[in-house]
Amino acid sequence: MKxxxxxxxxxxxxxxxxxxxTGELLSERHRIPTPKPSTPKAVAKTxxxxxxxxxxxxxxGCSFPTVVLNGKCKEIGNLDKKxxxxxIDALFEANCxxxxxxxxxxxxxxxxxxxILGVGKGLKRKVIMVTIGTGLGSGLFYNSVLVPNFELGxxxxxxxxxxxxxxxxxxxxxxxLSMKEWAKRFDFFLNHIDRVxxxxxxILGGGISKRYEEFGKYLTSKTPIKLAKFRNNAGIIGAxxxxxxxxx
Numbered sequence: 001m002k003x004x005x006x007x008x009x010x011x012x013x014x015x016x017x018x019x020x021x022t023g024e025l026l027s028e029r030h031r032i033p034t035p036k037p038s039t040p041k042a043v044a045k046t047x048x049x050x051x052x053x054x055x056x057x058x059x060x061g062c063s064f065p066t067v068v069l070n071g072k073c074k075e076i077g078n079l080d081k082k083x084x085x086x087x088i089d090a091l092f093e094a095n096c097x098x099x100x101x102x103x104x105x106x107x108x109x110x111x112x113x114x115x116i117l118g119v120g121k122g123l124k125r126k127v128i129m130v131t132i133g134t135g136l137g138s139g140l141f142y143n144s145v146l147v148p149n150f151e152l153g154x155x156x157x158x159x160x161x162x163x164x165x166x167x168x169x170x171x172x173x174x175x176x177l178s179m180k181e182w183a184k185r186f187d188f189f190l191n192h193i194d195r196v197x198x199x200x201x202x203i204l205g206g207g208i209s210k211r212y213e214e215f216g217k218y219l220t221s222k223t224p225i226k227l228a229k230f231r232n233n234a235g236i237i238g239a240x241x242x243x244x245x246x247x248x
Contacts, residue, residue, distance in 0.1 A: 010134025061243030107137025
């Protein structure tokens, strides 16, 4: 089935039309920088630009970078503080006449894409999807069933700050870390999750996953690691699948 999927990230908002049975992108991926500041009004305007770009009417799937319950933003994540408590689906629908939005956490939906159509297909027991970008998103699956809003990147690290401030790709860029320096931080995160969650598999996604050959050699976690089949498009594809699944 042909479906529009949109992935809202801390630095960019990406969209494409997706074949939800294969995961193939049926259009070129379109990217618009996330507005600064990323207020609800500004992001909703950008979402309208994305929908108009594809001349799309009807159902839209959207992955969103924080805790989402029944379409509502429960935490601000790395977005503007005005987001907390906003009914995301209703806001986007009001700005995009003729649409129905289905919204969920971005890492959860990236995981959905990988578990249904990607490298997670057939994996049993506990699988953790980690998306490495502005933050550290995480999606937890047990025997292919999603446990939503499992925010491992928000575990406290130092000075009461979340570990994603220390080990996400944004930290590498901000502090101008070498790949080896950053990889040791990310490895610390994985080993901590090993101790806390005892996963059977990791799936790594996000933009930097395409550079795994540069940093993978520094990782010491004993948990098997697979690279996301859909890499940085997993959030778009998962959003499209989520929309089709929930619009019945």
